[in-house]
Amino acid sequence: MNPIPKPGVLDIAPYIGTRADPGVRLHQLSANESALGPSPAAIEAFHAAARGLHLYPDGGANILRRVIGERHGLNPDHIVCGNGSDELLSLLSHAYLRPDDEVVFSEHAFLIYRIATLANDATPVIVPEPELRVDVDQLVARVTAKSRIVFLANPNNPTGTYLSGRELHRLHAGLPTHTLFVIDAAYAEFVQREDYEAGIELVSRFDNVVMTRTFSKAYGLAGLRVGWAFCPGAVADVLNRVRGPYNVSVAAQAAAAAAMDDRAYLDRAIAHNETWRQWVATEIRKLGLRVDEGVANFVLVHFSQQGARNAKAADEFLLKHGVALRPVGAYGLPHCLRLTIGLEEANRVAVEALSEFMKATA
Numbered sequence: 378m379n380p381i382p383k384p385g386v387l388d389i390a391p392y393i394g395t396r397a398d399p400g401v402r403l404h405q406l407s408a409n410e411s412a413l414g415p416s417p418a419a420i421e422a423f424h425a426a427a428r429g430l431h432l433y434p435d436g437g438a439n440i441l442r443r444v445i446g447e448r449h450g451l452n453p454d455h456i457v458c459g460n461g462s463d464e465l466l467s468l469l470s471h472a473y474l475r476p477d478d479e480v481v482f483s484e485h486a487f488l489i490y491r492i493a494t495l496a497n498d499a500t501p502v503i504v505p506e507p508e509l510r511v512d513v514d515q516l517v518a519r520v521t522a523k524s525r526i527v528f529l530a531n532p533n534n535p536t537g538t539y540l541s542g543r544e545l546h547r548l549h550a551g552l553p554t555h556t557l558f559v560i561d562a563a564y565a566e567f568v569q570r571e572d573y574e575a576g577i578e579l580v581s582r583f584d585n586v587v588m589t590r591t592f593s594k595a596y597g598l599a600g601l602r603v604g605w606a607f608c609p610g611a612v613a614d615v616l617n618r619v620r621g622p623y624n625v626s627v628a629a630q631a632a633a634a635a636a637m638d639d640r641a642y643l644d645r646a647i648a649h650n651e652t653w654r655q656w657v658a659t660e661i662r663k664l665g666l667r668v669d670e671g672v673a674n675f676v677l678v679h680f681s682q683q684g685a686r687n688a689k690a691a692d693e694f695l696l697k698h699g700v701a702l703r704p705v706g707a708y709g710l711p712h713c714l715r716l717t718i719g720l721e722e723a724n725r726v727a728v729e730a731l732s733e734f735m736k737a738t739a
Contacts, residue, residue, distance in 0.1 A: 383496070383498060385494075389491075404700050406700060406727055407701045407702055408599070409717045410593070412723075413645060413649060415632065416596075417642070419636040420632070426628040434626055436622040441634045442458060442605075449577065456613070460602045460603070460624050462561065462593075464604065464620075465605070465616065466493055468619050469606075473615075474494070474499040475498075477500065480499050481520055481526070485509060500523075504519050506536070510536070511533065525555075528561065534673065538670075542573060542578075545574055557585050558587070559589065562576055563593070567673050575588060580609065592605075592633045603630070661676070664735050674718050675717045676715070677705070678714050681712070688712050694737070699726065703715040
């Protein structure tokens, strides 16, 4: 008899990366990576770290946690670093979920929530998103005595929508104290709205809230995989018991600390994203396509659900013309493509390719 995985594991669809025809120069706008890339300070720190590659990393990421704490005014003892925020979301699931527990999240939420739920013998409870936006009342109504975790991506990927700080507090107020409220704020740095709140205040006040963040997006360190969580002390203690002792590499710790210290470069990345997200959305709407308002570093483009102007045809056309967007059928949006905001050239090439697609399918 062959080894058999746990129930739920084979219900998880494996990740499929971007593909393109050989020889085609590809503008990669499919993974929500930073348009500007890492700061020069982060690159310098990365190279300097090469001299210590024969040594294990600092198992507590002490320098990085101190830098994060100073930047955000947080106690480093309540910060846990991980191999991307994905690892921390998975560790929270491994540590807190039991068989038959329920995990509540919205219909078009980040895929890792479902993966972590199924991998731990728990049951996903998926809440509809009217108008592609989390409905606080519907979500709270689905919470039961069996609800162990509520995941919220704020802003959400791939819709780009967000809940205000007021709505965030209202959602938490509707949860029982035994339910862990995990706020995934991977795109927080990009949000330029006065009513937005990443979750720090809630974590500071309550024992059942965790906020996760990443260096993969605005800080441009996706290739190094560095994330962090701000937690109540008891949750931080749990994560430190279940994580690997050297889960963030020497180079990743050094580059992340340097990136967070380079505030001017982060401001440039945010300003670039704000300018070009608005430009991309405006130009694509001129082509007759729907583009939803978003606050992160991507836009969601809607195509016809029938006929030649569908998302699959658009994706294939764009790839042949050197532009990779992200199909989001796995998120329940088969008629959409997600477009990451890139450098000026990539943004213009993407809009021009979409224009050619619309002409070719007229």
